[in-house]
Amino acid sequence: MDAILVRGGGPLHGTIPIAGAKNACLTLMPATLLSEEPLTLTNAPRLSDIRTMTQLLQSLGAEITTLQEGRVISMSCHGAINTRAEYDIVRKMRASNLVLGPLLAREGYAEVSLPGGCAIGARPMDIHTDGLQKMGVSIELRDGYLYAKATGGRLQGAVIDFPFASVGATENIMMAATLAKGTTVINNAAREPEIVDLADCLRRMGAQIDGDGTSTITIQGVDRLGAATHPVVTDRIELGTYMLAPAICGGEVELLGGRIDLIGAFCEKLDAAGIDITETEKGLKVKRRNGRVRAVDVTTEPFPGFPTDLQAQMMALLCTAEGTSTLEEKIFENRFMHAPELIRMGAKVDVHGGKAIVTGVEKLKGAPVMATDLRASVSLILAGMAAEGETKVSRVYHLDRGYEHVVSKLSGVGANIERIKDE
Ligand code: UD1
Numbered sequence: 001m002d003a004i005l006v007r008g009g010g011p012l013h014g015t016i017p018i019a020g021a022k023n024a025c026l027t028l029m030p031a032t033l034l035s036e037e038p039l040t041l042t043n044a045p046r047l048s049d050i051r052t053m054t055q056l057l058q059s060l061g062a063e064i065t066t067l068q069e070g071r072v073i074s075m076s077c078h079g080a081i082n083t084r085a086e087y088d089i090v091r092k093m094r095a096s097n098l099v100l101g102p103l104l105a106r107e108g109y110a111e112v113s114l115p116g117g118c119a120i121g122a123r124p125m126d127i128h129t130d131g132l133q134k135m136g137v138s139i140e141l142r143d144g145y146l147y148a149k150a151t152g153g154r155l156q157g158a159v160i161d162f163p164f165a166s167v168g169a170t171e172n173i174m175m176a177a178t179l180a181k182g183t184t185v186i187n188n189a190a191r192e193p194e195i196v197d198l199a200d201c202l203r204r205m206g207a208q209i210d211g212d213g214t215s216t217i218t219i220q221g222v223d224r225l226g227a228a229t230h231p232v233v234t235d236r237i238e239l240g241t242y243m244l245a246p247a248i249c250g251g252e253v254e255l256l257g258g259r260i261d262l263i264g265a266f267c268e269k270l271d272a273a274g275i276d277i278t279e280t281e282k283g284l285k286v287k288r289r290n291g292r293v294r295a296v297d298v299t300t301e302p303f304p305g306f307p308t309d310l311q312a313q314m315m316a317l318l319c320t321a322e323g324t325s326t327l328e329e330k331i332f333e334n335r336f337m338h339a340p341e342l343i344r345m346g347a348k349v350d351v352h353g354g355k356a357i358v359t360g361v362e363k364l365k366g367a368p369v370m371a372t373d374l375r376a377s378v379s380l381i382l383a384g385m386a387a388e389g390e391t392k393v394s395r396v397y398h399l400d401r402g403y404e405h406v407v408s409k410l411s412g413v414g415a416n417i418e419r420i421k422d423e
Helices: 022-034 048-059 094-107 126-134 167-178 193-204 236-249 264-273 308-318 338-344 374-386 397-402 406-411
Strands: 002-007 012-017 039-042 063-067 072-076 109-113 137-142 145-150 159-161 183-187 208-210 216-220 228-231 251-256 275-279 283-288 324-328 348-352 355-359 368-370 390-394 416-421
Touching: 002 374, 012 236, 012 406, 022 039, 022 048, 022 072, 022 094, 022 167, 022 193, 022 236, 048 063, 048 072, 048 094, 048 397, 094 109, 094 126, 094 145, 094 167, 126 137, 126 145, 126 159, 126 167, 167 183, 167 193, 167 208, 167 216, 193 208, 193 228, 236 251, 236 264, 236 275, 236 283, 236 308, 236 374, 236 406, 264 275, 264 308, 308 324, 308 338, 308 355, 308 374, 338 348, 338 368, 338 374, 374 390, 374 397, 374 406, 374 416, 406 416
Parallel strands: 012 251, 039 228, 159 183, 368 390
Antiparallel strands: 002 390, 002 416, 039 072, 063 072, 109 145, 137 145, 183 216, 208 216, 251 283, 275 283, 324 355, 348 355
16 A cells, blocks of 8 residues: 655745546536436546546446546446446445436436445435435435435426535436426525536536526426536645645745635635735745744635635644634534644644644644545645654555645645655
8 A cells, every 4th residue: 555755845836737626527427327428528637536436437337438648538328327326336435426316317216325434424315315305206225225216207396495505415406407307496505616517517418507606506407418528627625735735835836727716715714824825827826924824713614615625734734823723624523533643743633523723833743644534634745744854644545536646746846745655
């Protein structure tokens, strides 16, 4: 198994290209099930999660080819469809549940394994299934699988009120509703940029969708969807992660493709901490002002609030800030597993339920640490880049799920980082 070795170093300078969004690509890919004609995605990220989704869609009958070293994913679902998403693939990645809505829309029937436990919390699917039931689907749970069947073979439009603005449930219902009979309204829908990206792609395929990016999305069902080519939106989480590199190490780095509108609440917190962000022609330039970073309080919220997927990385920054910061996690119940690892590096962090109190220290110290999930793993790399001495981050397979070429992107701006074989 590989590990990442990081040695703390000085200021960073240069540019980092930001890839297409993992989370957008993972919901755009299942949209291919909605059409018999090809769907091509450009600006796709090259990640193990994308390979898992490829494998899942192929098991359902999709033909998938990749071009330009994985940057372009060309998919076609013109033949017969297998309606069973097997546990062996689904268990690897929760986003596999995004095939449920499209399978029901196309075939009126689906058998999808429940994803099972996940390191950052229970993550149930009740919001997805309650919404689908409103659309005339009967759902039964047997042997760990959801058996879902649309009454009369076709989904019916419905008004659906979400109790919480779930990203995945919004995506599943939105895809399901594109081919339903009549109009579907989702109230309290998620507003994330990945939802808008999915709506853009579905519209290119011929879907009638309004209101994406707001809390009420209206979908007028159509009889069929056609072919489309769609560029995947920029990955705002990769963007935020790399914005933290010069914030932590000093220097000035330009993030190519970066946009403030994707990540406004995060930028406000960086500004309050003492980081300058400027928009350039090619993206965003990030520079730490003189002196130590200042403590800030952060609460994670659905978009446009501070993203939970940047909480661990933000904690790495605040570990060396002047003063005491509070990080409150409101989306997942168990998302502070990076805290004990950061403490091993000399950080002062107290976790009480959904809150972490971080008292900044002047310098972290390198240590062997363990990645526990995707975002936690990159937070440990960021912490190691600012620490005295050497940090070895083990279990980097988590990292490969969501960050492409992390070593070359960070060493390209002057970080001392390498990938090694770990015994
Ligand atoms: C997506 C992102 C993930 C991000 C999360 C929140 C993808 C592939 N993943 O995950 O990176 O951290 O949004 O921004 O896009 N919930 C329920 N019942 C449900 C669905 C969700 O209780 O039926 C709860 C979850 O347990 C969790 C919260 O709602 O506590 C947020 O989940 P959701 O917005 O659905 O996140 P995902 O779509 O799984």
